[in-house]
Amino acid sequence: MSAVLAASLAACSGGGANGGGGGDAGGGAPLTVAAYSQPTLQPNFNPFSPNALRGTMGLIYEQLYDFNTAGKFEFMPSLATEIAWADAGKTLDVTLDTRAKWSDGSPLTSDDVVFTFEYMKEHELLALPLTKASKTDKGVRLEFSEPAYAIVQDIGRTAIVPAKLWQGKNPDTELNTVPVGSGPYKLGRVTGQQAGFEARDDYWKQKVPVGQINYITTSSTSLLAQQLVRHEVDLAYAGIPDMQQFVAKDPANNHLWPVHASMKPLLLNLKRKPFQDLHVRKGFALALNREQIANAYNPGVYAPVSATGLYQEDWTDWIPEADRAPLAQNQQEALAEFAKAGYHKNGDQLVGPDGRQLTMGVLTVSTFADGMAYTQELVSQLTQIGVKATVEGVPPTAYTTREGKGDFDAIYGDAFTYGANPYNFYSSMLAPDSKHNFVGWDDPATNKALAALAKAAPEQQKEATLPLEKIMVEQVPVVPLLVKGTPYMYSTMNWTGWPSERNPYTTPDPGAISGVYAAKLVLSLKPAL
């Protein structure tokens, strides 16, 4: 009995509260990262699994390269030192860093890279139109069936695994609990509530400054807020109810940097009346005060976005000057647009040709406090102009189901991610075959513009994006409202050298999006004096 108890406790023990528990030899205080907004986890270090624990990418396995979303989209080398396009975007030559070594001491070669691409292709893990991967004297050559400029970031985020260990493994069922990677860390203690990583003293690229990293679970935002204020957590990515208060508690050590990487629009169901009417959509775009919506919850984290959908601060050169500033609220003009669609103000109601008030429900996820607050503000602004609008807060699963079925008037909640270029952003929002085109936009001009952007070489991408921006401004397929701020909160109590608004050398990320981002961050930290 006691043996069973001990064994199962060993399998499931939890990481608790005591944060930076004092100086481990050589590596300073452990770096504690609130990487999970769930109470428990199960060991899984398979880089091909969607449930791989954070740190699998970046700390243990390394990807080829990335582009810094939080900065100026500059190239970030990792296993690859540079890339070169050929054959009008159908060929990508990747130069590998020859110093790279696996944690078992053997060198990481172009054979491993070719193997990884072929392995992924064989197991249907590759969403790239790759036809062939082959060795070159500097690294590897990747050949595609169509120009791959637009998906350059996705190519770079391929995690490379050692060929000799992965041959014959099934990527769908492998848990890979003893990973051999090329990254700066090896696996430490993994319990039901934390994954620990220990610095490798033989890392091929540089000396690893942080000796011990703990990725911990936190079940609620109120608990996370307490852990942050008590300095039990050095780094967090999930929202807490009052971020400004966290900074105010200890302004010398506590910092907040909202990273703007995606856009949250108001989605109107184009298959339902009256939203198929352009004038109604323009009316909505003009009726809203974006600044006020952004300030409805954690002011300073979200920000108004331009009518093109691109964030004017980051994509300044890409947007024609006239369209850069976010649309200002103008109820007069909004009513004029509604009038063109037959909706007139009658008392305090906006009444349509059929004599009934314009009525809509705005679907949102009830468990996200921030989304609910923004939606409530949005709805109250619509009510002011005479629309009978209501917040439809539903649980996450009901939300995704109703989205998928097109069972909604309007949605506020989906975020569309910018990348190294705006192709994925626009295509996921507007392409007829996209899973996220919930509004049902299907327009030949848009499809043509998307196809052209997909094929555009990097230096032509700005030009090729303009037609899409024009469609956004003139046709309003979705109503761009805010750019989403991913709240990145960190403490300089134990470690300094964090990326910040002033020095955005990497995009803060625990390895959920990109291991290149995560590794760059932890390799740049210095012990606090």
Next chain:
Amino acid sequence: MAAQATALPLSGPLRALAGSVLVKRIAFYLVAGWAAITLNFLLPRLMPGDPASAILLKMTELGPVSPQREAVVHRLFGGANSGPLWDQYVSYLGGLFRGDFGLSIAFYPTPVTDVVSSGFWWTVVLVGTATVISFVIGTVLGAIAGWRPGRRFDSIASPLSIFVHSVPYFWIALILAFVFAFQWGWLPLAGGAGRNVEPGFTAEFIGSALEHAILPAATIVLTSISGWLIHMRNMTASVINEDYVLLAWAKGLHTARVVSGYAARNAILPSISGFAVSIGMVVGGSLLTELVFNYPGLGSLLNQAILNLDYPLMQGLFLVISLTVLVINFIADSIYVLLDPRTREVS
């Protein structure tokens, strides 16, 4: 049933007992067990949504998800739980008999049995101990309060426990965590055990786990104690007026003997069956308490299973919960028959 009973080669009262109580009970529990197993199968499938979307929504919460990873998620989970319901039911039943609950979706590809066993002992030890403590304390205090209704102890303890009982327990959990862990820092904020403690059967680990269990256990004890207290108080208050208690006094027995042997012994009978139900419910975990304290038990797992539409894990958890309730109730029923002669006659 009667035919089976007469066929048994038993005689007299023993035969009656076996025929009328035990066999009926066993048959009842078999039917209840089948119903529970079937409901476990059906209920999760009545929830809207598909696991792939649920997993993606969770992933986008922390950061953007590339189309490449999205495609992988849809390929792995898009077709989960598809196929005709009857086929799913048959393979589900087949899996049960082999002890195979399938692979969890939220923790794919970890087997459900591994996930459930990872939370099992945390919950059983925490909630089990807390339930026993609150039952013992509540019953003793209730007997004292009911012994002299209206006196000072009763007039403080009874209203106070009704007040505590009406406070939502996650609220008490939040307050305890705020005061003792956040403000004063006496006890850890969250988790099952210290982060730098190697799990195992060692004094260090057990000490750390105990320290982490104090606040969650206190929450459960504080909020559930009042139920036992009020119940026992009312039962005792009515029992002390019974003739057999008067008889005990008349015999000149010592007060302690009258209280324990005559009054409390009868008053506690209904509480015992209530206690059996509570013990059975222990494995269900204490969902809100576990979430507030980030405790790695079955309640936390259940929450994750529901959020991720993890049908296999939900089935595994519900099955463990419902079977434990049935087994404990069966044991309690059987013991009850032996303890209280009257129940034998009723059947």
